[in-house]
Amino acid sequence: MFILLQNQWEAVIAHYQKSQELQPNSIEAEVILANARYAQGTLPPDKQLHYATLNYELGSKRKQVGDFKVAIEYYRQSITMQPTLAEAHYHLGIAFQKLGSLDDAIAHYQSAQALQPDCLEAKVSLANR
Template identity: 30%
Template sequence: MDSGDLNRALQYYKEAVKLKPAFPEAYLNLGNIYKALAMPQEAIVCYQRAVQTRPNYPVALGNLASTYYERGQLDLAIHHYKQAIAYDQRFVEAYNNLGNALKDVGRVDEAIQCYNQCLTLQPNHPQALTNLGNIYMEWNMVGAAASYYKATLAVTTGLSAPFNNLAVIYKQQVVLWCSIFCFFFWEITWKLYLVTMRFYGLIHWQLMDL
């Protein structure tokens, strides 16, 4: 939808809420349009009005939380994601997005719980799989990270992060094996050198006796 279509839709929804002020769906859609037009503060006001007219509106709460998250207001984002989940305990995207916000404020264990809950509801959720892989990658648990990245690629090839991070893991493994090979090669070469020098010394000593 181009900006012209968005602006026309904006006018229609404004008219709708003017005619029916207690119209939560119209406020939700109006907020979505403001967000698409890069007007986040106006979007927040609309989502808040949607929640005021229908307090148990998980989609509006989730969109409000996402807008706060994009503005870096992480505490507000976490609060509203939790509210959305309280009203809809099967809100898959809210669990994943709450995990992202919790991870960003350093509450990684809680983030993992959210990603796992997301996967309980939708086992093939690619973002949750990737997000778990990223955490284990940061913890240098490359085996666990690789398993989550592979699981992501089994359900989608539309995310670049799993490809990139798997490449990093495999590169690290190649470097590790090369380092091990070089170490043992050096050890064997050094020992052969010592044996050779001892043998040479023994021959030299025997020749001196002659």
């Protein structure tokens, strides 16, 4: 979803800029626009934590309604922008587990635990594997 060629990013950016004009309160359009700018290398570093957090929140909303594939994309983008977000790793592990990708789930539970050793949820998830 988020891996495109450079000229495709320009089209994505133009599309989501137009979407923001039509729906200025659309967080999803804002985040996808930021993701495209990040992929291009034009998202300012001081904005990356903010958009990593928004990607995490959108992933959580998608996970709550059972849309695990899209949740995974948002969690991955969150981790790409901010690799130390233990919560994103943990919830990415849950989404992978729901889709039956246990090796991926375990890897992200381990990442969450490594980043936040007191993360009880990650410990429990790993113990149950």
